[in-house]
Amino acid sequence: MAGNVYKSPLTPAVFHILLALSTQNRHGYGIMKQVEMDSEGVVTMGPGTLYGSISRMIEAGLICEAEPDELESKDGERRIYYTITSSGTTLLQTEISRLRQIIKRAKKIKLAGVKLQII
Amino acid sequence: MNPNKQNKLLESLYAWLLVMYPKDFYNRFAVEMKETFKDLLLEKTSQNGNILSFAFGVYLEIFINILKENITFYHMNYISIIRSGLITLAVLSIPFVAMQSGGNVNWTAFDFLAAGLILAFVFSTIELVSKKSNNLYYRLGPIVSVFTAAFMLVSVSAVSLIGSVGEPANLVYYGVFVALIITSILAKFKPKSMAVAMSSITGLLIFITIIAIALGWQNLLGSSLFEVVAVNGFFGVLFAISAGLFYISSSQKSITNKISDLKV
Numbered sequence: 001m002a003g004n005v006y007k008s009p010l011t012p013a014v015f016h017i018l019l020a021l022s023t024q025n026r027h028g029y030g031i032m033k034q035v036e037m038d039s040e041g042v043v044t045m046g047p048g049t050l051y052g053s054i055s056r057m058i059e060a061g062l063i064c065e066a067e068p069d070e071l072e073s074k075d076g077e078r079r080i081y082y083t084i085t086s087s088g089t090t091l092l093q094t095e096i097s098r099l100r101q102i103i104k105r106a107k108k109i110k111l112a113g114v115k116l117q118i119i
Numbered sequence: 120m121n122p123n124k125q126n127k128l129l130e131s132l133y134a135w136l137l138v139m140y141p142k143d144f145y146n147r148f149a150v151e152m153k154e155t156f157k158d159l160l161l162e163k164t165s166q167n168g169n170i171l172s173f174a175f176g177v178y179l180e181i182f183i184n185i186l187k188e189n190i191t192f193y194h195m196n197y198i199s200i201i202r203s204g205l206i207t208l209a210v211l212s213i214p215f216v217a218m219q220s221g222g223n224v225n226w227t228a229f230d231f232l233a234a235g236l237i238l239a240f241v242f243s244t245i246e247l248v249s250k251k252s253n254n255l256y257y258r259l260g261p262i263v264s265v266f267t268a269a270f271m272l273v274s275v276s277a278v279s280l281i282g283s284v285g286e287p288a289n290l291v292y293y294g295v296f297v298a299l300i301i302t303s304i305l306a307k308f309k310p311k312s313m314a315v316a317m318s319s320i321t322g323l324l325i326f327i328t329i330i331a332i333a334l335g336w337q338n339l340l341g342s343s344l345f346e347v348v349a350v351n352g353f354f355g356v357l358f359a360i361s362a363g364l365f366y367i368s369s370s371q372k373s374i375t376n377k378i379s380d381l382k383v
Contacts, residue, residue, distance in 0.1 A: 047180070048184030051184075054148070
């Protein structure tokens with residue numbers, strides 16, 4: 001599976017996983033919950049999609065396993081936390097800039113003479 | 120059912136499904152995926168949600184991703200897919216040309232679609248298997264079984280195997296097809312277990328022959344004792360050949376492993 005290259009525009013799964021990991025290291029279930037929260041329930045991921053994406057994103061160097069610290073392993077369960085890499089952060093920033101540009105342009109569009117209401 | 124027991128059962132089913140992921144993926148993520156599913160079940164239980172429909176939704180999602188990961192794992196690239204598609208089209212062009220030339224062939228759009236799906240499945244499996252191993256027997260085993268299953272399905276749907284077209288006795292071969300899928304999944308596509316699975320299908324066809332003769336299917340309109348024995352014998356022998364190929368490939372694998380152990 002070598003040779004995974006991600007570039008903007010990202011798929012919703014990759015974008016939301018990067019976004020979820022941009023604030024703190026999380027395990028699989030934590031990522032799923034954060035994605036749900038970030039997207040206000042619009043994007044939901046099953047374990048198959050999540051771990052398939054994680055596998056390819058690790059391969060592409062966007063995320064990696066985090067060093068387990070005291071706080072993360074206190075429940076005594078075998079949890080693997082993931083962290084975003086510098087390449088992942090750069091790609092996320094690029095994608096956010098792209099989305100901002102789209103929003104900026106969309107705000108100028110008038111549909112049937114009425115300006116779009118974008119919050 | 121007790122909710123704890125129910126969740127344990129759903130977790131076991133989930134764990135069983137995960138085994139179908141490619142080995143590397145399984146070794147890397149299976150433990151985490153089980154933990155995540157456990158968390159999701161606990162969350163649904165605490166919300167008093169419909170656990171069963173949720174679990175089956177996850178199973179479906181996992182199953183689709185298993186297919187995806189296996190295709191990626193075995194490097195079934197676009198060229199392989201295009202090649203399978205082109206071979207399927209080439210084979211389908213035969214009845215199409217026959218229809219245009221005014222022969223007795225009269226296929227409907229549904230016939231083309233059904234035959235196309237079956238052929239695409241057969242050729243994709245062959246593409247997939249040919250990349251999985253260099254062992255000739257391991258390649259031939261699934262190819263023979265998939266080809267036999269597809270041939271059986273097409274024959275029973277198009278011309279019927281027992282008696283005339285539409286004879287309800289033919290439904291038993293759809294049962295054989297389902298049994299083939301179930302036993303292959305239970306065997307997890309491992310050579311030794313697949314040898315047992317294919318042998319059990321041969322056994323099932325022998326059993327069907329005995330029951331068919333006892334029920335007098337040879338007296339059905341358009342049928343005969345020869346037909347009942349020959350049809351079941353033909354497919355039974357092909358599945359037995361497939362079982363033999365799987366068995367040889369598993370023995371060769373274990374010999375290779377023993378040699379590697381000796382070298383170590």
